[in-house]
Amino acid sequence: MKFFLDTADLAEIEEAASWGALAGVTTNPSLYAKIGGRLENFHAHMKRICEIVGPDCPVSAESVAMTRDEIVRDGLELAEIADNIVVKIPTMVEGLAATRALADQNVPVNMTLCFSVPQALLAARAGARYISPFIGRFDDISDDGLAQVGNIVQAIGNYDFTNNTVNGEQIEIIAASVRSANHVTQCALMGADIATVPFGVLKKMVQHPLTDRGLDSFMKDWEKVQNA
Numbered sequence: 001m002k003f004f005l006d007t008a009d010l011a012e013i014e015e016a017a018s019w020g021a022l023a024g025v026t027t028n029p030s031l032y033a034k035i036g037g038r039l040e041n042f043h044a045h046m047k048r049i050c051e052i053v054g055p056d057c058p059v060s061a062e063s064v065a066m067t068r069d070e071i072v073r074d075g076l077e078l079a080e081i082a083d084n085i086v087v088k089i090p091t092m093v094e095g096l097a098a099t100r101a102l103a104d105q106n107v108p109v110n111m112t113l114c115f116s117v118p119q120a121l122l123a124a125r126a127g128a129r130y131i132s133p134f135i136g137r138f139d140d141i142s143d144d145g146l147a148q149v150g151n152i153v154q155a156i157g158n159y160d161f162t163n164n165t166v167n168g169e170q171i172e173i174i175a176a177s178v179r180s181a182n183h184v185t186q187c188a189l190m191g192a193d194i195a196t197v198p199f200g201v202l203k204k205m206v207q208h209p210l211t212d213r214g215l216d217s218f219m220k221d222w223e224k225v226q227n228a
């Protein structure tokens with residue numbers, strides 16, 4: 001499993017990138033609004049994220065257009081920002097059509113707001129490079145977000161979509177709307193390719209009380225060695 005950071009916060013991205021295990025970043029309009037982002041700075045901000053994480057880390061930048069042609073225009077502009085930009089598009093009819101058009105022009109798309117197997121299969125057929133099923137928001141309406149990720153991983157894995165995607169690359173499932181380290185565990189066990197996590201969850205993923213306890217006793221015993 002690869003880990004993406006789900007944020008538009010540059011300080012968080014810099015910190016997470018310095019840990020050496022970051023494989024990408026996902027953003028959305030809400031995350032950009034949360035850091036006080038302004039419309040006129042959007043492209044520059046996405047460019048800065050691309051620079052921080054480097055050319056091998058995909059950075060999802062979301063289109064807020066609602067029609068096929070507008071989404072395609074938006075997507076082509078976003079793709080100009082950097083080679084590692086991935087255009088994020090909501091799972092809807094116009095979004096599917098735009099995904100097909102962008103994939104045909106070798107622009108990778110991350111289909112977001114995906115909540116069902118049929119949506120995921122349509123996204124794959126439309127040429128999406130990444131598909132993002134949401135966990136937490138599904139749980140929020142008293143449904144089972146983890147089960148949905150498992151179903152989507154299984155359904156996509158049943159078929160070969162390499163002819164449908166940009167440059168014949170394999171589709172990757174991004175578990176999104178991740179709210180806990182346990183979500184990450186369960187998604188890894190189900191074979192999700194990527195988990196995109198908020199910085200708070202990434203920090204919790206590193207921690208374990210037995211690691212802290214073990215470290216504490218190692219340091220105390222080492223002190224004894226030094227004073228022996």
Ligand code: G3P
Pocket residue numbers: 006026027028134136137176177178196
């Ligand atoms: O990137 C989209 C997704 O991860 C949003 O998560 O917590 O706002 O449902 P959340």
